[in-house]
Amino acid sequence: MRTDETDPRTAGNAPAAIGSLDNALDLLASAATRSPSAEDHDRAALAERVVRDAVAELQATQLALTEALIASQDRQLAVEALARINVRGAAGDDTLSLLLDRALSITDSRQVLFFEGREVALVRGDHGDLGAHVSLVRAALEDAPDDAVRAVASDTAVIGVLDPDGATEQHIAFFRSADRPFSTIDVPLIEAIVSAIGIMLAFRELHRHEFERAAVEREHQLASVLAQSVISTEPPPSADVDLYARTVPAALTGGDLYVFGRSTGAIWFAVGDVAGKGLPAAMLMTRAVAACRIAFLTRPDDSVVDVFQRIEDELFDHLDDVGVFITLTVGVIREDTGEVSLVNAGHSPVVFSGTEVEAVKASVPPVGVIRGRVPRVWTTVLGVDDTLVIGSDGLAEQTDPDGEQFGYDRFTELCRSARGLSSTDFGRIVFGAVDGFARGAAPSDDATLMVIRRGRTLA
The missing domain is CATH 3.60.40.10 (PPM-type phosphatase domain)
Structure with a gap:
């Protein structure tokens, strides 16, 4: 998985701009200590250009950092919205489809697959390369079944395990195209999404058990009333x-x-x-x-x-x-x-x-x-x-x-x-x-x- 310590648009730009600005200030200080000459005018003009370029570079860096912060906040809000979907409800197939659609958008993926056991239960996004993606996921699960989140296939796929303690083995797989691979900065986001969807599925399983228990209890109540009668x-x-x-x-x-x-x-x-x-x-x-x-x-x-x-x-x-x-x-x-x-x-x-x-x-x-x-x-x-x-x-x-x-x-x-x-x-x-x-x-x-x-x- 590609490692990015910061946003790729801003990496290394700010230190270079600051170094250029320091050099320009040294030039201006040198010119100010003696009578100006033609050479000093040239140095001042060069320093001015360097300062303008450094300021522009810093402004670009600031804009990129602001955009990255907004994007990060948008992702956080999206994950929070994801976590609030139907927390108390039945979390049926329609709700699960909605969750996967949100996950598709938040992670900027082209395809999201939901697996129950080793079979595909839901597909969101495009259906391209579906057979190859399914085979890739099954092979990855055979190789490392206990990994919570892992990247495969040159970082174009990430697989997460949902509710590892549940009765049914469930996984979610995210796919991107080869020109936009996942990186390490995507891992916390995917972990949060997997956790949120895992909670939803746990609620769905709990609701199913409660519904079955209520149905049995209702039958027992009816039988009990008839028996008492x-x-x-x-x-x-x-x-x-x-x-x-x-x-x-x-x-x-x-x-x-x-x-x-x-x-x-x-x-x-x-x-x-x-x-x-x-x-x-x-x-x-x-x-x-x-x-x-x-x-x-x-x-x-x-x-x-x-x-x-x-x-x-x-x-x-x-x-x-x-x-x-x-x-x-x-x-x-x-x-x-x-x-x-x-x-x-x-x-x-x-x-x-x-x-x-x-x-x-x-x-x-x-x-x-x-x-x-x-x-x-x-x-x-x-x-x-x-x-x-x-x-x-x-x-x-x-x-x-x-x-x-x-x-x-x-x-x-x-x-x-x-x-x-x-x-x-x-x-x-x-x-x-x-x-x-x-x-x-x-x-x-x-x-x-x-x-x-x-x-x-x-x-």
Whole structure:
């Protein structure tokens, strides 16, 4: 690459003019020390010409330096304008073409090529010698792939690497004609242009990833809303059973579920919690809800054990394949007598609040852990003031800002206050107590609550 310390129009002119001016001044000083003669007149005339020539040379030098400074400032402003183009936008192909057009003009090039991988993606300027230029760039990249900016082919081409840390190898190549080769004073300008375009391309890649992420997130949101909608149903109306159910996902959706079913003279119910959070848990939750509904519809007169095993048969293989389990409580209440039969598969908290408060323990592991275990059935008859409370661990394990959990003991003690309250009133008390305890702390898990009482709904 040709080396130029200053602008070629001014190199060496100013020192020569200054030397000539010094000589002329010496001549004038010599003539002034004695009486003028013809020879002195000649010397004075020569000195005058030298002074005039030196002044003219200095004026030309000043003009050239001013023009060079203006050109440099114009280049700087052009690069700054280049750097401001679409910094926050998508930086699509149209924007990239605009950037390359600006680069073509700023560098006074005849052709600019943009490479992705080793293939030409965009050409700006004339298309002359395109094949030869492409081959030249590919050969140069093979010889020195790690050079940030390099000149090749007798200084008529300069190649710069764009975003060296990017996922795709990208380069930009500038070409001039042989009579106007690049020089060292062009390197800072080209480096600035390459850096500016590299920033634009990084923004374009970031925008593309953000757009793809937003599209995926939107699909997840839609799937989550659809998943959550499968459990947003009111309890079946009954003159003899007072029911309340609510679920609050920790995120957009979660893995908690509750299901109701109806048969002659009885109401079936289930409360479950899929291991995990987010969309995967929500997808499994919808499958579990479907399995419960199918079992409630197809086995309405079966025992609670038969219905539970029907649900387990529907879910087990799938849960085993993905390595996930579901804690599940399944039960039925007879509307005329208030008799409740319940199977607890690894679920908590399940609390019966009667004369005494009793935690209903699990009799089999969660669904998806061990298949075919025959569960023990918990049975009771609800009195007028008795309440069956089925929650999820998101309630008992909610933490406050200091990291303390609400706790299963506190939840069980809270169930003592259920006597004399409607299911809805007590449900609101539970969520209010947990929210108050959290004092603004983020939910640690999905929170679900079902409350079952005898008598007409009071809320």
